Amino acid sequence: MREFTIGRNDAGQRLDRFLSKAMPLLPPALLQKYIRIKRVKCNGARCQRDQRLREGDVLQLYINDEFFEQPREDNLFLTLFQPKLEILYEDENLLLVDKRPGLVVHADETEKVNTLINHIQAYLYQKREWNPKWENAFAPSLCNRIDRNTGGIVIAAKNAGALRVLTAKIREREITKKYLCVVLGRMAPPQGRLSCFLLKDEARKLVSVHRHPVPGGKSAETLYRTLQSRGELSLVEAELLTGRTHQIRASFASAGHPLLGDGKYGRGEANRAYGETRQALYSYSLRFDFPTDAGMLEYLRGKEFQVPHVPFVDKYFPKK
Numbered sequence: 001m002r003e004f005t006i007g008r009n010d011a012g013q014r015l016d017r018f019l020s021k022a023m024p025l026l027p028p029a030l031l032q033k034y035i036r037i038k039r040v041k042c043n044g045a046r047c048q049r050d051q052r053l054r055e056g057d058v059l060q061l062y063i064n065d066e067f068f069e070q071p072r073e074d075n076l077f078l079t080l081f082q083p084k085l086e087i088l089y090e091d092e093n094l095l096l097v098d099k100r101p102g103l104v105v106h107a108d109e110t111e112k113v114n115t116l117i118n119h120i121q122a123y124l125y126q127k128r129e130w131n132p133k134w135e136n137a138f139a140p141s142l143c144n145r146i147d148r149n150t151g152g153i154v155i156a157a158k159n160a161g162a163l164r165v166l167t168a169k170i171r172e173r174e175i176t177k178k179y180l181c182v183v184l185g186r187m188a189p190p191q192g193r194l195s196c197f198l199l200k201d202e203a204r205k206l207v208s209v210h211r212h213p214v215p216g217g218k219s220a221e222t223l224y225r226t227l228q229s230r231g232e233l234s235l236v237e238a239e240l241l242t243g244r245t246h247q248i249r250a251s252f253a254s255a256g257h258p259l260l261g262d263g264k265y266g267r268g269e270a271n272r273a274y275g276e277t278r279q280a281l282y283s284y285s286l287r288f289d290f291p292t293d294a295g296m297l298e299y300l301r302g303k304e305f306q307v308p309h310v311p312f313v314d315k316y317f318p319k320k
Contacts (some may be wrong), residue, residue: 002068004018006057015042016049019061026067027081034063056095061080068132075132076113077121077233085119089306092163094143094155095120096286098307101151101278102267105142117142120156138163143170144177145245152179152283153307165297169290170243176287179238179248180227180310181316182280182317183257186234194251195219206264207246209254220244228317232270233260235317248258249279262310280312 010018014144019040026034034040040063042051053059066078077083086098097112097120099105105116120138124130130140143155143166155175157163169175170198197210197217221241228235234257238248246265252258260266261276271277271304287304288294294301 002061002065002105003103004059006053006055006059008055011053011055013053014015014049014113015040015047015053017061018053019059023063023067024060024071025075025078027061027070027079029081031184039063053069055239056126066131072113073107076107076296077125080118080122083119083126085123088153088307093159096142096156096164097154097156097306099146099151099154101149101311102283104148105145105154114301116154117156118320124158137291141314143167146283147279150283151307151310152279153286153305155286161296165295169288169294169297172292173241174291174294176285176289177240177283178285179240180282180284180313181236181238181248181252182260182312183231183234183236183252184260184267185257186229187224187226187236187257191223194222194224194255198247198250200245207244207250207251218242218244220247220251224252230317233316236314260316280316282307282310282312284310 003265004022005317016031016035018230019026020028032049035047038046041046041060042053042057044060058075063097066075073268077206086100088098089096099116099118102110103114103116107115117140123177124140132139141163143157143175146152146154149268154165157166166175196219197213198207198220199210199214200207201216217244223239223241225237226234227237236252240247249259249262249265253262258266261271262279263271264280285304285306288297288300288302290298290301
């Protein structure tokens, strides 16, 4: 419990407005709830959210200490009163989440609060499975990343042991991730392999595609399989044998079949014609192959997970 004594400069304010400034991490909806259930008292008595404070009033606040801290990037998850997650699988060690296009996974220059990791941490905090006060260093962490405008399965580790195993398995390519994408035209042959070298331009946030090794370039290998074709669009499954920035988008564009909706590597006229502003790319399937020992996560060996539906598949290739 904490107490505030109202001074001359704070007198005359509404209770809820004073508290929102005193505790910037406390979500407004949770603040109203705490007032309603009497976790906020004024001079030892129940109070109303719109009552005016007077000089000398003493507020008793039965609220977790975390909400009295100053906002920082590592505690902004507290401001999410209702975390929104589409959970495919969860156990005591990890979460598999279906990230929707448009959501960033970590804070960047455009978004600090509404991020996937903040929603996951808020979810686990509210379930009382994790609290930053209980840990010296560890926080629930993402094991893989997906671009803002790409959707699909993201793995989150709930503890340090799971994070170590998953990071190693991803590095050793022991977890198979498959993507669905809509490309322009028809792949020839309909099934095959795209091999190239990708050179990253950090300033422009683009990669260039090369057929031969170049200084600073990294090899990129992608398996693909055409699932359906309708008109000028094809639904293709892609499997990454290497994990490079923009690998699928750049490789297919270089092959003459850019992804529909891709603003960096695609065709503007086609994107505008279909009204697409995000690349039609989705990490829809994940399999824990684990050909070597997986330690505490051995129970996941051979398990495969898929998202229930992909929006652009429903739109362009609906089931008959």
